[in-house]
Amino acid sequence: MIRFENVSYTYPGADEVLHDISFSIERGEKVGLIGANGAGKTTILKAALGLIQTTGTITVGGLPMSRENLSEIRKKLGYVLQNSDNQMFMPTVIEDMIFGSVNYGMSRDDAEKKADEVLKDLNIEYLKKRQNHRMSGGEKRLAAIATVLTMEPEALLMDEPSSALDPKNRRNLINLLKRLWDKSRITYVITTHDLDLVLDTCERVIILNNGRIAADGPAEVILRDQALLEANDLELPFCFAGR
Amino acid sequence: MNKAEKAEREILAIDGMSKGDSAVHRMSPLSKLLLTIVYIVITVSFNKYDITGIFIMILFPVVGYVASGVPVSTAFWKLRIVLPLVCAVGIINPFLDREILFYLGNIGVSGGVVSFITLLMKGVFSLLASFLLVSTTPVEEICRALRQVHFPKILTSLFLLTFRYVHVLLEEVSIMTDAYHLRSPGQKGIHISAWGSFLGQLILRSSDRAGQLYDSMLLRGFQGEFYYAKGRKSAAYSWPVAIICIALAVTFRFLNIAAIFGGVII
Ligand SMILES: Nc1ncnc2c1ncn2[C@@H]1O[C@H](COP(=O)(O)OP(=O)(O)OP(=O)(O)O)[C@@H](O)[C@H]1O
Ligand SMILES: [Mg+2]
Numbered sequence: 001m002i003r004f005e006n007v008s009y010t011y012p013g014a015d016e017v018l019h020d021i022s023f024s025i026e027r028g029e030k031v032g033l034i035g036a037n038g039a040g041k042t043t044i045l046k047a048a049l050g051l052i053q054t055t056g057t058i059t060v061g062g063l064p065m066s067r068e069n070l071s072e073i074r075k076k077l078g079y080v081l082q083n084s085d086n087q088m089f090m091p092t093v094i095e096d097m098i099f100g101s102v103n104y105g106m107s108r109d110d111a112e113k114k115a116d117e118v119l120k121d122l123n124i125e126y127l128k129k130r131q132n133h134r135m136s137g138g139e140k141r142l143a144a145i146a147t148v149l150t151m152e153p154e155a156l157l158m159d160e161p162s163s164a165l166d167p168k169n170r171r172n173l174i175n176l177l178k179r180l181w182d183k184s185r186i187t188y189v190i191t192t193h194d195l196d197l198v199l200d201t202c203e204r205v206i207i208l209n210n211g212r213i214a215a216d217g218p219a220e221v222i223l224r225d226q227a228l229l230e231a232n233d234l235e236l237p238f239c240f241a242g243r
Numbered sequence: 244m245n246k247a248e249k250a251e252r253e254i255l256a257i258d259g260m261s262k263g264d265s266a267v268h269r270m271s272p273l274s275k276l277l278l279t280i281v282y283i284v285i286t287v288s289f290n291k292y293d294i295t296g297i298f299i300m301i302l303f304p305v306v307g308y309v310a311s312g313v314p315v316s317t318a319f320w321k322l323r324i325v326l327p328l329v330c331a332v333g334i335i336n337p338f339l340d341r342e343i344l345f346y347l348g349n350i351g352v353s354g355g356v357v358s359f360i361t362l363l364m365k366g367v368f369s370l371l372a373s374f375l376l377v378s379t380t381p382v383e384e385i386c387r388a389l390r391q392v393h394f395p396k397i398l399t400s401l402f403l404l405t406f407r408y409v410h411v412l413l414e415e416v417s418i419m420t421d422a423y424h425l426r427s428p429g430q431k432g433i434h435i436s437a438w439g440s441f442l443g444q445l446i447l448r449s450s451d452r453a454g455q456l457y458d459s460m461l462l463r464g465f466q467g468e469f470y471y472a473k474g475r476k477s478a479a480y481s482w483p484v485a486i487i488c489i490a491l492a493v494t495f496r497f498l499n500i501a502a503i504f505g506g507v508i509i
Contacts, residue, residue, distance in 0.1 A: 051458050074462050086455035089407055091258065091381070103464030133255070133410070151463065 001027045001155055001187045002048055007056035009043060017043050018054065018211045025204075027154075028185040030177075032198030032219060035208035036233035041191035042082055044208070045157045048189075049079055061154060075104055078153030082160050084140040088132045093143045096132065100151045111150070118149045121179075123172060137164040145173070149180075155187035156180075162194050170197070177201045195237035199223050207232050245424070247416035253321065254410060260313060260378045267311035267375070271477030272384035273391050274485035279376045283369045285492045291358040292344065295502060297365060299495050303488065304371040311379050318374045329366030333359040382406050411456065412449045419445060 002025040009018040017040050025031055033041050047054045050070050058065040060073045081087040090096040094115060101111035119125045124142050127135065135143065141164045148156065162170045174197065180186045192198060198205060198219060205222040207215040209232045215222055222228065226236050235241070261268075267275075282303055289297045308315050319326070340355030377385070386399040419441065423433055433441055494500070 049462060051462075071464065071466075075464065077462075079459075079462055081455065081459060083455070086452055087459045089456050089460060091383070095383075099460075099465075100463030103466070131255075131259075133414075147463075 001025050001029070001061060002189070003057075003059045004044075004047070005057040007047060007054045007058060009047060009052060009054040011043075016211065018047070020056070021211070021213060022056075023206060023213060023216060025155075025187065025189065027187055028181075029187055029204055030181060030202045031189045032195075032202035032205045033189055033191040033208060034193070034195065034198060034205060034234060035191075035214075039208040040211040041208055042159055043211075045079065045159055045189070045191065048157060049074060049077055075151070076154040078148035078151055078156045080141075080145050080148050080156070080158040080161055082163075084137070084144040084164070087144040088140065088147065091131060092128075093130050093132060093135075093146070094128050096143070097147045097150045100147065104151065114152070115146070115150050118146050121149070122146050122176060138166060138169055141165060142169060145176075153186075155189070158188065158190045158192075160192050160194075161190060162192060162197050170194075173197075174200050195223055195234070196239055199237050199239065207234070209233070245417055245420045247413045247420060251410060251413040251417065254413070257321070257378055258381070260317075261381045263312070263379070265311045265379070266478070267307060267313075267379045269478040269481075270379075270484065271388075271481035272380050273388040274477075274481040275376055275380055276385060276388045278485045278488055279372050281489050282372050282492055285496050286368050286372075287365050288496065289361065289365070291361050292354060293499070294357055294361055294364075296495070296499050297361050297368075299500050300368055300492070301364075303492065304368060304375060307372070307375045311375065313375060313378045315371075318371055318378070322370050322374060325370060326367070329363060329370070332366075333362035336362065407456070408449070408453050411452050412445075415445055415449045415452065419448070 004024070005022050007018055007021045008016060010016045021044065033044065035041055043052070046052045047058060048060060050058075050065050050073060060069075061076045063069040063073055065073065088096045090099055094112070097115040097118070098108060098111040101114060102108055106114070116125075116128075119128055122142055122145065124139070124146065127139055127143055127146075130139070130143075132140070132143070141161065145158075145161060162173055165173060177188065178201070181188070188201075190198065190202060202219050205215070205217065205219045206213060207222065207228070214232050215228055223237050224240055229236060282300075286297065286300050289300075308318070336359040337353060337355035340353060340358060342354045343351035344354050344357055345352055380388075382403060386403050389399050389402075390396060420433065423437070423441070424430070427434070
C-alpha cells in the first residue's frame, strides 16, 4: 500500500531530517509509527502524501509519487493532522466534511448522507452544525477525523490522533479503528506517544530515531523490549510498566 | 480579551449574523448581490446637488434593515472606521464651492455644503447597503452568486481564502499577544523593542498555518474551485422583490419623487 525506498528529506535551510528511509506497508496492515519528539514522524506522513518533495522513491497503492498521480494518491490516503486547527477550513463541521467528497465528484446529497453516517459512527452528531472555531480541542480532533473518514480513504494516516482526547473519546477512537478494520480491513498508520494506544490498535510498530528507522516488528515484541525503547528515548507502555 | 480577539469576534459576529433567518436572509444571494450593486450604482450616480433625490434612496436600507432585523446601530458601529473617511473626502467641498444655491430662512446654503451632504449620504447609504448584504448573506453564498454570473473563479477563491486567512492571522495575533502579556505583567501594549520579532514571528506563523490549511485543502481534492456550500433554498419572492426594488430605484433616479410629492402636498 505504502512503500518508501531510500527516502531522504531536508527542510529548506535546515539539516537533513529523514535519512535513507525504506519500509513497506501492505494493504490491511495496522502500523504504529513511534519515536521521540522531532524524530521525523510527521515528516514521513507528509512525504507519503506528496506534501514535501523527497529524494528516493515513494509508491502509494502501486502508483509512484508524481505530479500526475498526486490527486489519485491523495484520494487513497486520509490524513489527520497533528494540529486540527489547520485541518478544518470551512465555517461549519458539516461543510468541511462535504468539501472533500464533492471535490472528488460525489453529489452533495450523497456526501451529506455519508457525513451523517460518519458522525453517527463517531458519536458526534451534536457537532454537525457547529462552527469550527467554536469547539474544544478534542471536539476539533473528532471533527477532523470525521472529515477524513467521509472521504472513504483506503488508508488512514493519523498524526497523534489521541493527543487531545479525553479517556472516553480515546476509547471511542480505539473502538472505531477496530470497527473500521473489521469492516473493510482498512490500512492505517498512527503516529503517537501513546504507546498503550499503539498496543491496543496496531500489530506492527516502527520506531524512528533522528530520522532513521531504529526498529520494525510486531507490536507485542517491540513494546515489551524495555532496552530497545529506552535506547530510543521511549518508555514501556503503562500496562507493561507495572505501575 | 485582547484587540485581535475582538477584531476576530467582530468578523465572526457578522458571519454569525449572516446565517440568521429573516425575509431578507431568505432571498436568493444572487438577487441580493445584484440589487445591492444596482442600488449603489444608482445612488452614486445622482447629481451632486440633488439632495432630495438622494434622500429618498434611504428608503431601501431602512426597509432592508427593518425586514432583516439587523440593528442599524450595529451597522454604524461596525462602519465606525470607514465613516470618518467618507466625511474626510468631502470636507473640503464647502470651501471650494461657495456659490449660494438657495436660502434657508436667511442663511445662504452654498453648493459646496450641499455637495458635501450629498456625498456623505451617498457614502453612508452605499456602506449601509453593503453591510446589509454581508450581514444577511454568508460569504460562501456571495462567492457562489459571483460564480453564477461568471465572475472569474480565481477571484472568488481568492476572496474566500482571504476571508479564511484573515481569521488565521487574527488568531495568531491573539495567541501571541496573550503569550506576551502572560510574561510581561502590568505592561500596556507591546514594547517597541519586541515589535520586530513579534511581527516576524507573526508573519512566519500565519504563513505556516495558511500553508498547512492550504495543504489540507489540496488533500481533499481542491483544484482551484470551491464548490460553494449550498445554503437553504431561496424564497420564491427573491427575484420579484429584487426586480421591483431595482425598478423603483431607477424611477427614483429619473423622477424626482420628493419634488413631485412636495408639489402635490403644497
Ligand atoms: N518546517 C520545518 N522547517 C525546518 N525544520 C523542521 C520543520 N518541521 C519540522 N522540522 C524538523 O524536522 C524534524 C522532524 O520533525 P517532525 O515534525 O517530523 O517530528 P515528529 O516526529 O513528528 O515530532 P513530534 O512528536 O514532536 O510531533 C525535527 O527535528 C524538526 O525540528
Ligand atoms: Mg509530529
